[in-house]
Amino acid sequence: MNNRQLFLQHVAQTSDAPLALEIEKAEGMYMWDAHGKRYLDLIAGISVCNVGHCHPAVVEAIQYQAQQYMHLLVYGEFVQSPQVAFATMLTQHLPENLSSVYFTNSGAEAIEGAMKLAKRYTGRTEIAAFNRSYHGSTQGALSILGDEYWRNAYRPLLPGIQHLEYNDFSSLELITNQTAAVIAESVQGEGGVIVPQREWIHALRNKCTETGALLILDEVQCGLGRNGTLWAFEQHDIVPDVLILGKALGGGMPLGAFIASHDIMWSLTNNPVLGHITTFGGHPVNCAAGLAGFKALLHEELIKDVKAKEQVFLQHLKHPAIKAVRSLGLMMAVELESFEVNKKVIDYCISKGVLTDWFLFASECMRIAPPLIIKEEEIKWACSVICEGLEKVLEK
Structure with missing residues (x-):
C-alpha cells in the first residue's frame, strides 16, 4: 500500500x-x-x-527546549520557565484584568476550562452562546456550538445551554442573574466572518456586567493579529472577563489558553482542590514555540x-x-x-x-x-x- x-x-x-x-x-x-x-x-x-510555516525562530525554540526538558509533571505543579515567560509576555499585552493564564492543549480544551471556571466562580449553571458559533468539538464545546446539524447526533448534551442570535438586541434579554457566562466569538468564524455591530457588542458587555454573568470572548480563530489588531476585542473597544486563545497561539504547535483575572482564576484552586487539571496542557516545548511565534509577530510588525x-x-x-x-x-x-x-x-x-x-x-x-x-x-x-x-x- x-x-x-x-x-x-x-x-x-x-x-x-x-x-x-x-x-x-x-x-x-x-x-x-x-x-x-x-x-x-x-x-x-x-x-x-x-507567522508562516516553520518560522526559523519557532523551530529554533522547539529544538532548544526539547534538549532542556519536555514533560515533567502534570500542569501547574512545577515552575517551568517556558510557561512563565509566555504567560508573562501575553499578560503584558492584555488589559490589566486578564492577568492569569491557564494553558491547555487546544482551543476546545480552553473552552471547556472556561465553562467550568464560570460555573465555579459565579455559582450559577446556565450558559448562553450564539447560533452559528463554533467553539470546538468536545462534549462541552459541542453543547454550546451554534448549529443543530452537528449537535443533534450526540445528544444528550450539557443541560442549561441557551443559544441566542448574534447581533440581535432582543436576544440579550435572555441573559439573567442565573447566567454564569455568555460565550461569543469576537468575530464569528465558521458562520462566514460575521463582525459584531459595535452598539450590539457594547450592549452585550453591559448586560453581562449588569447581571453578573462573565463575558467570555473566543478568539481562537481571530486572535493574535488576524484582524489587524493583536486582539479583535480591541477593535470593539470592550474587555472580556475571560479570553479564549488557541490555533496561532502555539506558533504551529498545539496550544490553547483561557485567561482571566487572578481573582476569578483562583476559584479553581479550592473546593475542590485541582478544580481543573491537565497532563500536557502548557507543554514546555509548545510554550517555547508559542513565545517565539508571539515575539516574531510583534518584532516583525x-x-x-x-x-x-x-x-x-x-x-x-x-x-x-x-x-x-x-x-x-x-x-x-x-x-x-x-x-x-x-x-x-x-x-x-x-x-x-x-x-x-x-x-x-x-x-x-x-x-x-x-x-x-x-x-x-x-x-x-x-x-x-x-x-x-x-x-x-x-x-x-
Whole structure:
C-alpha cells in the first residue's frame, strides 16, 4: 500500500472525502507535496500559522527546549520557565484584568476550562452562546456550538445551554442573574466572518456586567493579529472577563489558553482542590514555540500591514459570481451562489496550487485566512486563480 492508502486505512477519518494531499515540506507561505508540487497556503492551517510555516525562530525554540526538558509533571505543579515567560509576555499585552493564564492543549480544551471556571466562580449553571458559533468539538464545546446539524447526533448534551442570535438586541434579554457566562466569538468564524455591530457588542458587555454573568470572548480563530489588531476585542473597544486563545497561539504547535483575572482564576484552586487539571496542557516545548511565534509577530510588525493586505484582496476579488466579501483584516469569506459552485472553485484552485476551503456554517463561502506574512504579489496571484476558477466553473 502507498501512503495515501495507508492514511485511509489506518488514520481515523473525519469525512468520506478528505483532501488527502501528501505534504512533505512547508515553509513560509508554501507547502510542497510528495510530487514536488507547491501550494500557496490561503488558510494557514485554519488560522494557525500566522507567522508562516516553520518560522526559523519557532523551530529554533522547539529544538532548544526539547534538549532542556519536555514533560515533567502534570500542569501547574512545577515552575517551568517556558510557561512563565509566555504567560508573562501575553499578560503584558492584555488589559490589566486578564492577568492569569491557564494553558491547555487546544482551543476546545480552553473552552471547556472556561465553562467550568464560570460555573465555579459565579455559582450559577446556565450558559448562553450564539447560533452559528463554533467553539470546538468536545462534549462541552459541542453543547454550546451554534448549529443543530452537528449537535443533534450526540445528544444528550450539557443541560442549561441557551443559544441566542448574534447581533440581535432582543436576544440579550435572555441573559439573567442565573447566567454564569455568555460565550461569543469576537468575530464569528465558521458562520462566514460575521463582525459584531459595535452598539450590539457594547450592549452585550453591559448586560453581562449588569447581571453578573462573565463575558467570555473566543478568539481562537481571530486572535493574535488576524484582524489587524493583536486582539479583535480591541477593535470593539470592550474587555472580556475571560479570553479564549488557541490555533496561532502555539506558533504551529498545539496550544490553547483561557485567561482571566487572578481573582476569578483562583476559584479553581479550592473546593475542590485541582478544580481543573491537565497532563500536557502548557507543554514546555509548545510554550517555547508559542513565545517565539508571539515575539516574531510583534518584532516583525506583521500586524501593521494586515489592513492594507485586506484591501489588496478586496480590490482583486472582483467577479460577477462573487455575491459578497465579508472581512476583518486577513479573515475573509467570499460568498458564492452555492456550496456546489464553491467546492468546484476550491478544487480548481488546489489544482493550480492555491489552497483554500469553506466554512462549516457557510458552505457557500470560500475561506481566506492566509499567514500574515503573505506578500502583495502573492495576494494578486491568488485572486487571479480564484477568478479564473470561477470562469472555468461557470462556463460549464
